[in-house]
Amino acid sequence: MISWRKHYRQTLIAIGLLLSTSASIYGQDGDPKNGEKLFKANCTACHALDKQVVGPPLKGVVERVKTEGGKDTEWLHKWIKNNKEVRDSGDKYANEIFEKYNKTEMQLFPNLSDKDIDDILAYTTNPPAPEEPKKAEGTATATDAAQAAPANNTTTSVVIISLLAIAALLVWILIKLRQLVKLGQSEDLAGLNETRVKSFSEIYAKYHYVGKGLIAILALLATYGIWNWIMWIGVYKGYKPEQPIYFSHKIHAGEQKIDCQLCHSSAKYGKVSEIPSMNVCMNCHRTISEYGANDYMEPGKDKAFYDGEIQKIYAATGWDPEKQQYTGKTQPVEWTRIHNMPDFVYFNHSQHVVAGEQAIINSFNKKNPNNKIDVVCKACHGKIDTMNVVQMANDFTMGWCIECHRTTEVDMNNGYNKEYFKNLHDKLKKQYPKDGGKITVDAIGGLECGKCHY
Incomplete structure (x- = not known):
């Protein structure tokens, strides 16, 4: 009896150890939901669950390392916290993985606790089912369409009845007009018809002063219309063309808080703010191969649309996402230019972005207290970080620029201006006493023709 109990107890202990070991091996003792958050925060730059990015796919990694x-x-x-230390110890499997994936150094994660790693492994072993994407405003499912069908039929019936009623009304009006014409031909009205004016010349002779006045007014209106049309040639405020690759500034600059100058790097130190090369896009999209933030979708567009646009980037740069390498077969992207100064206009971005940055921001916010900006770019280009499709936010006319130069106050206390205008400072204050001696851009040559035209 004692021997049987001892054997039974040993069996239970062995089963318990087996179950705990099995749970540990398969990563089931962690929290997959928390693991998903940790995975997205720490791993998605180089890994995906179901496909190779920089590193291997991680779905089922616990079972894979056990089998391989x-x-x-x-x-x-140990590998996740300090893979370099594991490789340096001479671990054969660790070095095989390193060689297999192009000797790409994996980031070290000493900050992750054992519980964090268990949660991540639980997520890679048994990822929770993805949440249903939020239906974008302006889109409809098949069920919605079926429910809307009776309403559409009712609307169609109302429209048809209305058209028939209008047709009946027109017929009635025609009948009444015919009756009036017959009445007009009666003998009672014959004498009255003889006294009426028979031609336009007789009307003009009778009311020629009124006619001349109307002609003069029409001539003035026509002249104003032609002048107004001429003055707005080349002004395209609100222009927002479709681009060959859809790019949402709202997602990148707004939601993701990417600095404008990360992509438009020459805007700060160059004359022209160039269109970034596709390699700039690949700095991020080499690892971001699909769209994942449903809340940022533009109405009428879904995940498949955004994923397709990322594939266009790969086609343009010749990137093979499966092999994680460039093929050398590239395609040019024919972007449609939106902001384009005429050839006879000189405009230097760096002069405004560097020298005039704070002055322009302060001036804009003073004139627009309810629509303040935090980046100098927005003063001219509008709130780009709210635009899914970029458009011209201002007129960009000569008058628009001059008005800005007349109202933007120059910071005469910064190092450059204080030294450059050392001898002119007091003179300018006396010459431009408006607003307590504040000096605007026009006071230091901002209205000289040669500043912008050469």
């Missing part, structure tokens, strides 16, 4: 290298979760803990 005979490793357990303890080894994975």
Whole structure:
């Protein structure tokens, strides 16, 4: 009896150890939901669950390392925290992985606790089912369409009835007009018809002063219309063409808070703010191969649309996402230019972005207290970080620029202006006493023709 109980107890202990080891091996003792958050925060730059990015796909990684290298979760803990240390120890499997994936150094994660790693492994082993994407405003499902069908039929019936009623009304009006014409031909009205004016010349002779006045007014209106049309040639405020690759500034600059100058780097130190090359896009999209933030979708567009636009970037740069390498077969992207100064106008971005940055921001916010800006770019280009499709936000006319130069106050206390205008400072204050001696751009040559035309 004692021997049987002892054997029974040993069996229970063995089963318990087996179950705990199995749970540990398969990463089930963690929290997959928390693991998903940790995975997205730490791993998605180089890994995806179901496909190779920079590193291998991580779905089922616990089972894979066990099958391929005979490793357990303890080894994975060491690898994730400091893979370099594991490789330097001479671990054969660790060095095989390093060689297989182009000797790409994996980031070290000493900050992750054992519980964090268990949660991540639980997520890679048993990822929770993805949430249903939020239906974008302006889109409809098949069920919605079916429900809307009776309403559409009712609307169609109302329209048809209305058209028939209008047709009946027109017929009635025609009948009444015919009756009036017959009445007009009666003998009672014959004498009255003889007294009426029979031609336009007789009307003009009778009311020629009124006619001349009307002609003069029409001539003035026509002249104003032609002048107004001429003055607005080349002004395209609100122009927002479709681009060959859809790019949402609202997502990148607004939601993701990417600095304008990360892509438009020459705007700060160059004359022209160039269109960034596709390689700039690939700095991020080499690892971001699909769209994942449903809340940022523009109404009428879905995940498939955004994923397709990322594939256009790959086609343009010749990137093979499966092999994670460039093929050398590139395609030019024919962007449609939106802002384009005439050839006879000189405009230097760096002069405004660097020298005039704070002055322009202060002036704009003073004139627009309810629509303040935090970046100098927005003073001319509008709130780009709210635009899915970029458009011209201002007139960009000569008068628009001059008005800005007349109202933007120059910071005479910064190092450059204080030294450059050292001898002119007091003279300018006396010459431009408006607003307590404040000096605007026009006071230092901002209205000279040669500043912008050469």
